[in-house]
Amino acid sequence: METLLQYINILGTFAFAISGALIAMKKKLDPFGVLILAFTTAVGGGTIRDMLIEKRTAFWLVEPEYLYVIAAGTLFAILFRKKLTYLRKTIMLFDSAGLGLFTIAGVEIALQHGFGFVSCIVLGTITGSFGGVIRDIFANEVPVIFRKEIYATVTVLGGICYLLLRKAGFDFILVQLVPILMIIVMRVLAVYYKWSLPIIFVKEDEDSEDE
Amino acid sequence: METLLQYINILGTFAFAISGALIAMKKKLDPFGVLILAFTTAVGGGTIRDMLIEKRTAFWLVEPEYLYVIAAGTLFAILFRKKLTYLRKTIMLFDSAGLGLFTIAGVEIALQHGFGFVSCIVLGTITGSFGGVIRDIFANEVPVIFRKEIYATVTVLGGICYLLLRKAGFDFILVQLVPILMIIVMRVLAVYYKWSLPIIFVKEDEDSEDE
């Protein structure tokens, strides 16, 4: 079981790295820029989580295996950049798996530090989705998760599910697997059926300019 | 007195959340993006402050009340988005109150960690104004505080005033209230009279391109 989760973790990191590398190549960054975007996409969320908590060093500094996986993901994305269109669905599946696992890992770490319900959910969401936020900021775009695909909504629901199951005292494997699968399934359905939240906006001249 | 400051703190968080939510709606983010922008605007400055200092966990992880205030501010901004034009002045007042309180809170925390005069001022400015910086970066714009309204200048002057009054040994209430009011008044006047610093710039072809 532990091994299964570790495999998912590695695949998630790999998929996040590919996602960062692809955006970097679209933006015509040089190979080093591609590597850095792959790196920040894959570790960004967990790194911010570790920065927010007093007694934590960024996880990839003490577990450099992640850096190898990212290097491999970057190389893979560069070599197969033309074929990745056909692998789009496979990548999205890994990406969703990573999202699920990273989110739940973030919630669990928050719990271990004794934070409350809402703080745990927020840390889980940050862990799962802020790698993509940094990726988009480095690529000079408004982060995609703020705009579509109910990406963050899915992590919040998954995090709540995890906390409830854990409190209810279910079996550890169940407590972990159910919300991770739930995040994966919801994300895949959201992409497939193009689910998104309704957009509420204000027109330029309607809003307050004073801050 | 303590209670008064706490009220200002809550109102400031509320106003910062509204400010973030309004910009997010202008940028047509989805409701979750609106919430995240409200969140980062309200807690961003204090969070960076807490990250910069070795022994601090981000304040909102241990005081989740802030998260409820932010959720309320976001909901308020979404519901009353059309009427907020007329409330512009009220919001700006809260926002200025938040700016004043956050800045002085940042300076005080820096003092308690034993940092020097200049470091205290810098930490105060970061606490007061970097929430807005993150908000603008997430919205893919050059941060407004770098461009106009002497926003940051006001926090620097308020911070200096606080340190001087505190060193002079005045009454604690006075030491806190005077610089907070000073920041509020200067900010309101700056917005009202459109005060801004003169802009010094170099033309594209005049500058150094090499880094």
Add this chain to the structure above:
Amino acid sequence: METLLQYINILGTFAFAISGALIAMKKKLDPFGVLILAFTTAVGGGTIRDMLIEKRTAFWLVEPEYLYVIAAGTLFAILFRKKLTYLRKTIMLFDSAGLGLFTIAGVEIALQHGFGFVSCIVLGTITGSFGGVIRDIFANEVPVIFRKEIYATVTVLGGICYLLLRKAGFDFILVQLVPILMIIVMRVLAVYYKWSLPIIFVKEDEDSEDE
């Protein structure tokens, strides 16, 4: 020797501050924005390094001398903004010196915290080059180091050289000076001969949109 390194460090901070101030003036920021961009460019890399490691406070909070150097660099850039075209080469030299010293300082600090080879290199690169990344994000541009000039590549090579020389047990002065000089020389040559990595990209319609 210690003194020499300290001089380079100060000159590097000064040059990084000028680089940030110049970009800020190009972007027509107000003087406070110019100062903040100078500040983040100069201390950004080291600050992120200090945030990533559990037991570190941002270096400039405890060594405020850096803040004075940055203020001086900003003033210098504002006063001599028109003449800085002619000084372009001099500035680039300081900037490269700063890059070399900051990178090696980052690698050394990572070593002292017991991190592995790859983590040391990554921390060195972040220390040397992420100040420029933050500068460009604040200026709303895709970071230049992701696009050209083999900036980051140079820091990686310098970091590897440092770790190898140090392990080989060479004299401390040599271990420090050789990689710093190597970074300076490679960087200067890269700018002079316009070296850059080949760009590998994917066309918009070729890529995966799903994340």
